[in-house]
Amino acid sequence: MDSQRRIWLIATGAATCVVGAATAVPFIESMEPSAKARAEGGPIEVDIGHLRPAEKMTVLWRGQPVWFLRRTPQMLSSLNVTQSLVADPLSHRTAFPTPAWAQNQWRSIKPEYLVVVGICTHLGCSPVDRFTPGPQPSLPSDWQGGFLCPCHGSEFDLAARVFKNMPAPDNLVVPPYRYINDRKILLGEYKA
Amino acid sequence: MAEQTLPDAGAPVAATRGGLRQWIDDRFPFSALWAAHLSEYYAPKNLNFWYYFGSLAIVVLAIQIVSGIFLVMHYKPDAALAFGSVEYIMRDVSWGWLIRYIHSTGASAFFVIIYMHMFRGLLYGSYRKPRELVWIFGCLIFLCLMAEAFFGYLLPWGQMSFWGAQVIVNLFSAIPFIGPDLSLWIRGDYVVSDATLNRFFAFHVIAIPLLLIGLVGAHIIALHQVGSNNPDGIEIKANKDARGNPRDGIPFHPYFTVHDLFGLSAFLTIFSAVLFFAPTFGGYFLEHNNFIPADPLKTPPHIAPVWYFTPFYSMLRATTTTSVHLWMAVLTAAALWGAWSLRRRIERLVVLAVGMAFLLWAMATVDAKFWGVVVMGGAVVSLFFLPWLDHAPVKSMRYRPKWHLSLLILFALDFIVLGYFGISEPSPVGYWISVSCTFIYFGFLWLMPWWTGLGTCKAVPERLVYHPH
Numbered sequence: 001m002d003s004q005r006r007i008w009l010i011a012t013g014a015a016t017c018v019v020g021a022a023t024a025v026p027f028i029e030s031m032e033p034s035a036k037a038r039a040e041g042g043p044i045e046v047d048i049g050h051l052r053p054a055e056k057m058t059v060l061w062r063g064q065p066v067w068f069l070r071r072t073p074q075m076l077s078s079l080n081v082t083q084s085l086v087a088d089p090l091s092h093r094t095a096f097p098t099p100a101w102a103q104n105q106w107r108s109i110k111p112e113y114l115v116v117v118g119i120c121t122h123l124g125c126s127p128v129d130r131f132t133p134g135p136q137p138s139l140p141s142d143w144q145g146g147f148l149c150p151c152h153g154s155e156f157d158l159a160a161r162v163f164k165n166m167p168a169p170d171n172l173v174v175p176p177y178r179y180i181n182d183r184k185i186l187l188g189e190y191k192a
Numbered sequence: 193m194a195e196q197t198l199p200d201a202g203a204p205v206a207a208t209r210g211g212l213r214q215w216i217d218d219r220f221p222f223s224a225l226w227a228a229h230l231s232e233y234y235a236p237k238n239l240n241f242w243y244y245f246g247s248l249a250i251v252v253l254a255i256q257i258v259s260g261i262f263l264v265m266h267y268k269p270d271a272a273l274a275f276g277s278v279e280y281i282m283r284d285v286s287w288g289w290l291i292r293y294i295h296s297t298g299a300s301a302f303f304v305i306i307y308m309h310m311f312r313g314l315l316y317g318s319y320r321k322p323r324e325l326v327w328i329f330g331c332l333i334f335l336c337l338m339a340e341a342f343f344g345y346l347l348p349w350g351q352m353s354f355w356g357a358q359v360i361v362n363l364f365s366a367i368p369f370i371g372p373d374l375s376l377w378i379r380g381d382y383v384v385s386d387a388t389l390n391r392f393f394a395f396h397v398i399a400i401p402l403l404l405i406g407l408v409g410a411h412i413i414a415l416h417q418v419g420s421n422n423p424d425g426i427e428i429k430a431n432k433d434a435r436g437n438p439r440d441g442i443p444f445h446p447y448f449t450v451h452d453l454f455g456l457s458a459f460l461t462i463f464s465a466v467l468f469f470a471p472t473f474g475g476y477f478l479e480h481n482n483f484i485p486a487d488p489l490k491t492p493p494h495i496a497p498v499w500y501f502t503p504f505y506s507m508l509r510a511t512t513t514t515s516v517h518l519w520m521a522v523l524t525a526a527a528l529w530g531a532w533s534l535r536r537r538i539e540r541l542v543v544l545a546v547g548m549a550f551l552l553w554a555m556a557t558v559d560a561k562f563w564g565v566v567v568m569g570g571a572v573v574s575l576f577f578l579p580w581l582d583h584a585p586v587k588s589m590r591y592r593p594k595w596h597l598s599l600l601i602l603f604a605l606d607f608i609v610l611g612y613f614g615i616s617e618p619s620p621v622g623y624w625i626s627v628s629c630t631f632i633y634f635g636f637l638w639l640m641p642w643w644t645g646l647g648t649c650k651a652v653p654e655r656l657v658y659h660p661h
Contacts, residue, residue, distance in 0.1 A: 065489060
């Protein structure tokens, strides 16, 4: 073939490939979460000011129940007792990574408020509250208060840390959040 | 026997027909296509039971397409309406229950047939030269079929639909760096939601079926280019009569169309029995949990995919930190053996050492969940390489050492055992059996270059072995 023509053929062919690839971009990006989905899945403000001590509320965020528990000093001191009984006291495991600012005994920014996703790390059931300490059905007699998963009996303490030898492999997930002020939390954003 | 031959017919006389047929042929190669693919497509005369499954697969594809079209007339791809619309089809649409059960039973039947069809290929070496592309198109069809089944399973929007999709899409988030964004892109939302349902519907009813039909066409065209293999693994084209037709071949139409009609009627008998008497097949074809509407806040206690995915699901579940360590040991051993055989070629040795070091580093650092996805994907992708892994001097198991057949049966049983443990709830015994079976699965395929060369094959006859009734 004429070398001049070959050059043009290659050039137009290459340009066509580039344009073709560029045309694919809108189609691929159309599959990203839409503005509506992003808005609904974006950070939300949660008012925690009305929570009384030992009260828990649940907020639905990104299709998951997120718990806000205001812990009493007694509740926080129970974490010292459970420290040696839980599988991963400082949340070092990486299967469900805990943010660095929650890798502590109380697993939160402020010890008073616990914020976790209320979905069991075993098979995704939602654990139930068992805040009253002491012996009771389906719990050990030295129970300090915490959460119990009704599906397969995984037990968690009041920092949502899983006890040793439970079906659940990990502590409950800590979602990204930050304090706007003392009464308000922005759920879904990390910056401290 | 093979010696009973008819006198060769003379050269064909080209005749012009006239009439409607000629009118069409002048404008569209109807007669030529008919001859090339049916009336003058010569298939080996000794095709047996295992050769029913190819034509049955086409019939089931047609059943799925037709029943699917009628389901789409009543189904609503909307998270708020989907579950209700399926129940509406089941209860209120005239014959809706029948059409839906045809479609759901057809899905399972499709996989039964495809697995039998693939086993036939392994049994008689149908993937080997010159049929590599037939096999590769077939593997692509299998991949499409898996995608089609996966996308379709979300549509009833039951608990198992929802959580199955959630688990599988979340697997992609295990891929380093791009994982979380990738699974977000696949879902189109932060959880499996209406957006996910809508796109899965689009893939299930348009994208994948188009691809599937195209690939089936390519599979058949490639097959008709090289000709069908047969239980003896002999190339019938090597022995032709004066007309240029294989002496051991008979025209597909009418001989095999009639033969396949018999197979079809047997299949339809079984299919109807399941359809009318056990459409859910005890929870295996339609899982019990899927009759509960999807609930993002409540996980079913035991999530298992439908039976046809469970062998691969088992491999996924069996890939934990412990078994990744076993893989590292096995791959290191393989690399050392490779290094020994490359000891005189320094550059290649360096490449192998660097590649292996990187792989071991990645396996030690990246989450086992990711390697589970790699193992599961690898189990399917490995099949593509079969034509080049098999080094046996003979195609068909009939003429290979008996223990080759035993190994193949072991491989098939291994696949069934994996499937069984993929359905069962996780247990330590099941885990170790699944780990062993995963290694057997990959060992059978990737050690083929070694074991298929061992043993003495029997002499392959020149003509087909055929016993007239």
